[in-house]
Amino acid sequence: MKFNFFSIVLVAFSTFIIGCSDNNDNKNDFGRLTVNLTDAPFPHDLVAEANVTVFKVEARYKGGLELGAQAIDSNPATMKTEQGNHFVILMEEEVQVNLLDLTNGITKNLVDTEVPAGYYDLIRVYVRGVNVVLTNGTTYDLKVPSGAQSGIKIFIKPGLEVKGGLSADLLLDFDVSSSFVAKGNSEDLNNITGFNFKPVIKASNLSTAGTLMGVISEIKDDAAVGVEGAQVAIFAADTLNTTTFSDVAGSYMIMGLDAGSYTIEVEKEAYLKQTTQEVQINAGNKTVKDFELVLE
Structure with missing residues (x-):
């Protein structure tokens, strides 16, 4: 009787293990x-x-x-x-x-x-x-x-x-x-x-791309103030990749940039253009780059 009981328990346990293995295989599919x-x-x-x-x-x-x-x-x-x-x-x-x-x-x-x-x-x-x-x-x-x-x-x-x-x-x-x-x-x-x-x-x-974000500002009365409507242009090897514009608070964000090195140009009418080279974008990460514009 003891042999039969332990045999039944062993079979049931084996069936349970096989079932769990099958479920894990299905999840991996x-x-x-x-x-x-x-x-x-x-x-x-x-x-x-x-x-x-x-x-x-x-x-x-x-x-x-x-x-x-x-x-x-x-x-x-x-x-x-x-x-x-x-x-x-x-x-x-x-x-x-x-x-x-x-x-x-x-x-x-x-x-x-x-x-x-x-x-x-x-x-x-x-x-x-x-x-x-x-x-x-x-x-x-x-x-x-x-x-x-x-x-x-x-x-x-x-x-x-x-x-x-x-x-x-x-x-x-x-x-x-x-x-x-x-x-x-x-x-x-x-x-x-x-x-x-x-x-x-x-x-x-997005597993092979990164995000570029930051704030475009100017100095007024010794305080930094966001600049709305500034164009942020992203260049890869002298080729325009994409552009965006700063919002009412001066913030900008560009998602989905392939990992690599970029040149960033920021410009708006009445302000001097700002250019920064070799800005590194890493896969799966956010790169923060702020700019301060100066009136012409």
């Missing part, structure tokens, strides 16, 4: 992916809103095709095959965004979900309901070239690796100034006749 949206600031005083509605986001799965096939078999609703490629459906719901609200480190979360572990090299964002609202209330509805049918294709360079049981973060930087092109005289409110929508979006792998 999947990781978590978040996708956030931000905006490269739009230096246009005549525009009050730049609105888009995102209704679906997909990612192309490139690593571990066997695992991808297993994921399709286990949960076909979240994956599809298209011309030999595996696409993971990350989100299917309407998210309305005014892109002008997403500046200086403010982001909008689009995706936070589990995906098969492996590499992803392409994001497709499906949009509709695109419009621009001017400061006088005039609204222009824009045609979406392909975003509603085949999605806006955004390549991830370098590719994003999602590891089993861990999280990966992707940032989509929607360049409004390049994406919304004014018709007519863009400097005169009465002479703007509409906008063309030519979406320009950059994908940044």
